[in-house]
Amino acid sequence: MKSQYNFETLCVHAGQEPDPTTTSRGLPIHRTSSYVFKSTDHAANLFALKEPGNIYTRLMNPTQDVLEKRMAALEQGAAALALASGTAAVYYAVINVCAQGDEIVSANNLYGGTYTMFDAILPQFGIKTRFVSAHDPKNFEAAINARTRALFIETIGNPALDFTDIKAIAAVAHKHHLPLIVDGTFTTPFLLKTINFGADIVVNSVTKWIGGHGTGIGGVVIDAGRFDWQDTKFTLFNEPDTSYHGLRYAHDLGELNPLAYIMRMRLVPLRNMGACIAPDNAWLFLQGLETLHLRMARHCENALEVARYLKEHSQTAWVRYPGLPDDPAYPLSCQYLKNGFGGMVVFGIKGGLNAGKRFIESLNLFSHLANVGDAKSLALHPSSTSHSQLSVEQQEESGLTPDLIRLSVGIEHIDDIINDLENAFASVWE
Numbered sequence: 001m002k003s004q005y006n007f008e009t010l011c012v013h014a015g016q017e018p019d020p021t022t023t024s025r026g027l028p029i030h031r032t033s034s035y036v037f038k039s040t041d042h043a044a045n046l047f048a049l050k051e052p053g054n055i056y057t058r059l060m061n062p063t064q065d066v067l068e069k070r071m072a073a074l075e076q077g078a079a080a081l082a083l084a085s086g087t088a089a090v091y092y093a094v095i096n097v098c099a100q101g102d103e104i105v106s107a108n109n110l111y112g113g114t115y116t117m118f119d120a121i122l123p124q125f126g127i128k129t130r131f132v133s134a135h136d137p138k139n140f141e142a143a144i145n146a147r148t149r150a151l152f153i154e155t156i157g158n159p160a161l162d163f164t165d166i167k168a169i170a171a172v173a174h175k176h177h178l179p180l181i182v183d184g185t186f187t188t189p190f191l192l193k194t195i196n197f198g199a200d201i202v203v204n205s206v207t208k209w210i211g212g213h214g215t216g217i218g219g220v221v222i223d224a225g226r227f228d229w230q231d232t233k234f235t236l237f238n239e240p241d242t243s244y245h246g247l248r249y250a251h252d253l254g255e256l257n258p259l260a261y262i263m264r265m266r267l268v269p270l271r272n273m274g275a276c277i278a279p280d281n282a283w284l285f286l287q288g289l290e291t292l293h294l295r296m297a298r299h300c301e302n303a304l305e306v307a308r309y310l311k312e313h314s315q316t317a318w319v320r321y322p323g324l325p326d327d328p329a330y331p332l333s334c335q336y337l338k339n340g341f342g343g344m345v346v347f348g349i350k351g352g353l354n355a356g357k358r359f360i361e362s363l364n365l366f367s368h369l370a371n372v373g374d375a376k377s378l379a380l381h382p383s384s385t386s387h388s389q390l391s392v393e394q395q396e397e398s399g400l401t402p403d404l405i406r407l408s409v410g411i412e413h414i415d416d417i418i419n420d421l422e423n424a425f426a427s428v429w430e
């Protein structure tokens, strides 16, 4: 695919040619576990990485390959790997750089599941996370030590929708020769191409706006392909891998050395731990991607309207939306986001927890569920659901108050969305 095509065109075409065997214009779903070897020599060459080709669907699949190429093109990265979930993508992104005894420095305003992974699960494997407030890049610098192997942030933080200064944090990472891993789920490459602002690795839960229809779970990791992994502190890339022909990923891949990170992720975590994406789901996400630019524009337009409406409403205590001019996130968001401010709005309802519960139960058009980024409007009360594993102190640190209601604004007609909110407010105070 010619890289000079514009984003909208890449959404529809990148990574796909009509199928050479059948001339099918639509993308075939390759539902197969394995691929026939042409000869014993061919098989041996594939296993030894001497020639490219398909072996087994845990490692690669032609439908998945199109999703990886399209996501790499949209994020302006060098290559990508699609995985079974956004969670698996975050997990592999970290364990692909960190061995036992290593550390990462992470923003503390994370997606609830990611916070729990870093806080409670990775320590079981000897990988420690130092959490910092992302509001000041200096906090990251202060937490870096000789064991640090990566910095981790989200573009728009959960759940308070703070915007993170990616360029400044990338500068800190690179000063210490560390990769910056950015979870760009809330912005998608339509709003923000994080690699252009210094991210080395981008993670997306494609379950959300990328797929856009709430029909499947998946994740993609995109490698900018420009981090130098030959620094010996990255032992996983410099010491011979006894599980794979003694390969040293930062040295022995020839022309593919710049892709050491994403190649290793396929050859080690994916091959041996197995969170592969189903070909059917890869297809669903590609179907979604074709309209990403149309949907995101509408999500942003509707969310801005909802934020303005809530701001004026007498029953709201506060509203956060990065696109409101008096929002704390507004100055930074304006520097980074040129196509809109995202589909998420959060607000505090007067009357706190109980009013919040009644409000959520009174919504009709909005679905009460734990997802974001669907074409349909969604609502959630995080402190009793997605973030309930966090202690009260942890909730407060990450900006989560008991009155907080999170809206993922869909692409329905704006009048119907506002009417639904209006009716729910009315029934809280009946």
Ligand SMILES: *Cc1c(COP(=O)(O)O)cnc(C)c1O
Pocket (backbone or CB within 6 Å): 085, 086, 087, 088, 090, 111, 113, 114, 154, 158, 183, 185, 186, 205, 206, 207, 208, 217, 218, 219, 372
């Ligand atoms: C949903 C989400 C994840 C996890 O992705 P799954 O596909 O649900 O596993 C990670 N990060 C962010 C920001 C998310 O919104």
